[in-house]
Amino acid sequence: MKFPWYEYAANIATIVIGAAGSLFLIKRDWKRYGLLFLLSGAVGTGLCYAFVLAGLYIFPNRPIQTIWSLPFLVMVTFVPFTVLAGVQFSPQRWIWKIPYYWAIVHIAVVSEVVLLAYTGIFRFTFGWDLWDSYTAWWLFYLIFEWIGGKIIPPRLRTPLSGRQFRYGRWAWIVFHTIVISTIFAFGVFVGFTMKQ
Template sequence: MNIGWNIESYVSVSSMIFSSIILFLILRINWKAYGLLFLLSAAAGEILCVIFAMLGLYSFPYTTFPAISSLPVVLVLTAFPMIVLVGVRYSPENWMSKICLYWVIVNLGMLFETWAQNQTQIIKYDMFWDFWDSYTWWWIYLLVFEWLGGRIVPQSARKPIKGSLLKSGQIGWFISHFILISTIFLAGFYMGRVTLK
């Protein structure tokens, strides 16, 4: 086990613990439906990571269990499905509101990934991989499992956010727009720094 007094260990361990707690809370609602969704999303996440790493698109200099794999296996097995299950559990019923929710999720995820790529050894982009490749694949991954989750998880096991909360002037609208504007500004700032290097 590769754990020490460094930012990579703090981030990896806290992420795994937090994700595991959230997964437990959601899985106990309907362990068959959410369990199947967990297995599918975890497998897909691992397969995508393996493929992209084998193609040399990105690498993981730091992993928690290097003796097992050069990939962050446990992190992917917990964090990726956690995001999927939270999305499926709480996504609104209509697709316009779903897109708004996933836009917030993807932007927050990319904010963290960009920070990790620049400030830690958790992930490093190689060859032709960049911010927009990750951004695109996060959208594909989450929307595929939102669609799949809608067919696996019964409505009784979901708790969709009311679409009305995301309408103009409502609290959800203010929160989502604050996150979106902030992350878009930071993305622009980051791209500007990269371009001017």
């Protein structure tokens, strides 16, 4: 089956970035980061597969991954990379972890919006929507932040300073840019789908 070039490009780029980023972080401590990589990859893939089996969403176009009913290579490379990076740079205090993961969740969900709107890679079916995805991503990342905190000791992490999330600092600017622009993108997507 032939797919549009941009679907191949999106899959290949995601897999390469996920694999390279994961290897870079796993080098810090291959046992601990490797364990977190395997756990998050297994749980993420298992949940995704369960949701596909339950008929909540489908992956009609799966360039370079046609033998599976889900984008397996993306699930075992990029999703664990986002978990590893999330744990690696997560601020120490929960008051700053929340906006940090808020931005990460918004990036994940807006990625789904782009896939829904512009590709044939991903489709919601009966009983699943963006709010369900939003909730699932929050639960997934916060649970793995907690698990990562048990596996990865503070000496191996590079937490962002909580001070950087205060008004006018670089993390504050990045956080607000991500959240405001993604909320706008969600609104545009909902507007287009309501018209249809």
